[in-house]
Amino acid sequence: xxxxxxxxxxxxxxxxxxxxxxxxxxxxxxxxxxxxxxxxxxxxxxxxxxxxxxxxxxxxxxxxxxxxxxxxxxxxxxxxxxxxxxxxxxxxxxxxxxxxxxxxxxxxxxxxxxxxxxxxxxxxxxxxxxxxxxxxxxxxxxxxxxxxxxxxxxxxxxxxxxxxxxxxxxxxxxxxxxxxxxxxxxxxxxxxxxxxxxxxxxxxxxxxxxxxxxxxxxxxxxxxxxxxxxxxxxxxxxxxxxxxxxxxxxxxxxxxxxxxxxxxxxxxxxxxxxxxxxxxxxxxxxxxxxxxxxxxxxxxxxxxxxxxxxxxxxxxxxxxxxxxxxxxxxxxxxxxxxxxxxxxxxxxxxxxxxxxxxxxxxxxxxxxxxxxxxxxxxxxxxxxxxxxxxxxxxxxxxxxxxxxxxxxxxxxxxxxxxxxxxxxxxxxxxxxxxxxxxxxxxxxxxxxxxxxxxxxxxxxxxxxx
Numbered sequence: 001x002x003x004x005x006x007x008x009x010x011x012x013x014x015x016x017x018x019x020x021x022x023x024x025x026x027x028x029x030x031x032x033x034x035x036x037x038x039x040x041x042x043x044x045x046x047x048x049x050x051x052x053x054x055x056x057x058x059x060x061x062x063x064x065x066x067x068x069x070x071x072x073x074x075x076x077x078x079x080x081x082x083x084x085x086x087x088x089x090x091x092x093x094x095x096x097x098x099x100x101x102x103x104x105x106x107x108x109x110x111x112x113x114x115x116x117x118x119x120x121x122x123x124x125x126x127x128x129x130x131x132x133x134x135x136x137x138x139x140x141x142x143x144x145x146x147x148x149x150x151x152x153x154x155x156x157x158x159x160x161x162x163x164x165x166x167x168x169x170x171x172x173x174x175x176x177x178x179x180x181x182x183x184x185x186x187x188x189x190x191x192x193x194x195x196x197x198x199x200x201x202x203x204x205x206x207x208x209x210x211x212x213x214x215x216x217x218x219x220x221x222x223x224x225x226x227x228x229x230x231x232x233x234x235x236x237x238x239x240x241x242x243x244x245x246x247x248x249x250x251x252x253x254x255x256x257x258x259x260x261x262x263x264x265x266x267x268x269x270x271x272x273x274x275x276x277x278x279x280x281x282x283x284x285x286x287x288x289x290x291x292x293x294x295x296x297x298x299x300x301x302x303x304x305x306x307x308x309x310x311x312x313x314x315x316x317x318x319x320x321x322x323x324x325x326x327x328x329x330x331x332x333x334x335x336x337x338x339x340x341x342x343x344x345x346x347x348x349x350x351x352x353x354x355x356x357x358x359x360x361x362x363x364x365x366x367x368x369x370x371x372x373x374x375x376x377x378x379x380x381x382x383x384x385x386x387x388x389x390x391x392x393x394x395x396x397x398x399x400x401x402x403x404x405x406x407x408x409x410x411x412x413x414x415x416x417x418x419x420x421x422x423x424x425x426x427x428x429x430x431x432x433x434x435x436x437x438x439x440x441x442x443x444x445x446x447x448x449x450x451x452x453x454x455x456x457x458x459x460x461x462x463x464x465x
Contacts, residue, residue: 381425
């Protein structure tokens with residue numbers, strides 16, 4: 001739907017970059033009026049904080065354990081180490097200026113214009129990646145109060161969106177972030193607000209402690225049903241040095257001799273799966289696994305009726321169409337062979353996010369992107385396949401088979417040759433039901449957390465009028 005609005009021409013000159021879109025005019029006027037009418041004086045974040053920007057660490061340096069690296073996708077997730085990447089321990093000394101300190105407030109500097117933040121609770125545990133910033137307090141700053149203000153106050157979020165720039169991806173510079181205005185609240189009132197919020201935050205933490213990562217739920221069921229030895233697997237993953245007979249390099253068609261491909265943990269997983277199945281993915285596909293369609297900026301159309309399903313759309317192991325751009329009808333018509341159907345499985349196949357899966361659970365008008373691939377199965381429960389693909393065993397096979405020096409990739413010809421558990425549809429459904437029941441409980445827990453967070457929103461908004 002076309003959005004129209006009227007704005008005084010003089011308003012354009014009051015914006016530092018002389019931007020003239022909806023966000024910087026109408027929203028800018030709303031923000032300014034809100035601040036003018038507020039009972040409290042407003043000051044900028046730079047009066048209370050410095051900001052530290054992250055470093056562009058190379059993905060080729062990532063390891064399976066070590067120093068956790070906070071990337072943009074980790075912010076707002078309480079740093080779930082099950083989904084984080086790690087850097088060598090000696091980086092602690094080499095990159096000291098990017099080590100985070102206790103009470104730093106980590107903030108997103110890129111994405112969709114939505115402010116995400118987390119509070120650091122330990123000294124020197126995490127390294128900071130590019131496009132993530134860390135607010136470090138000046139003296140006599142009530143960090144907890146400002147963390148709540150950044151995380152929950154609607155006007156802070158509106159300003160973050162207003163300062164963000166970019167066509168395909170919104171970014172905010174560290175310097176602009178510090179220009180965000182916040183209400184100047186007396187210390188006594190700050191303490192009162194914190195005292196109201198802390199019990200709710202405590203309850204939120206208790207609820208979060210009960211949440212189990214989906215992969216943990218999946219691993220537990222698959223380990224029990226198929227005898228996966230996860231304890232031995234974890235031990236083998238930690239082995240960094242080993243000897244390899246050169247003749248083994250000839251046993252794969254690419255003559256691969258990389259550490260990842262030949263590591264003991266990868267060979268162990270493959271042998272474990274071969275004990276329980278002789279089948280491969282290619283035995284259950286309805287049609288060949290294919291890569292998606294490439295696109296140019298001119299193919300996007302805000303009035304379009306089809307989604308472009310990119311890596312960002314499936315980054316959280318589900319289809320998030322809010323993160324998808326719409327494409328023109330002509331582009332969709334010309335790429336119908338790359339359309340998705342209900343129960344297709346889309347996999348990311350390139351870069352750091354390689355190996356993420358999303359199951360298409362409903363009919364969707366969508367074309368999948370060239371850095372993803374489509375798996376269309378037959379005579380197989382798509383939910384069982386989806387959970388199997390997310391299991392730690394299968395994920396490890398993906399990461400041991402990926403190719404490339406800088407940007408890692410994996411291809412349909414490799415995926416189709418990986419083992420596929422071959423059991424009856426009845427047994428598949430039984431396993432699916434058990435996993436889904438447990439994951440639904442986790443969703444209920446997250447809904448309770450959101451309910452508690454809304455209480456904090458209300459406290460903040462009522463205290464600052």
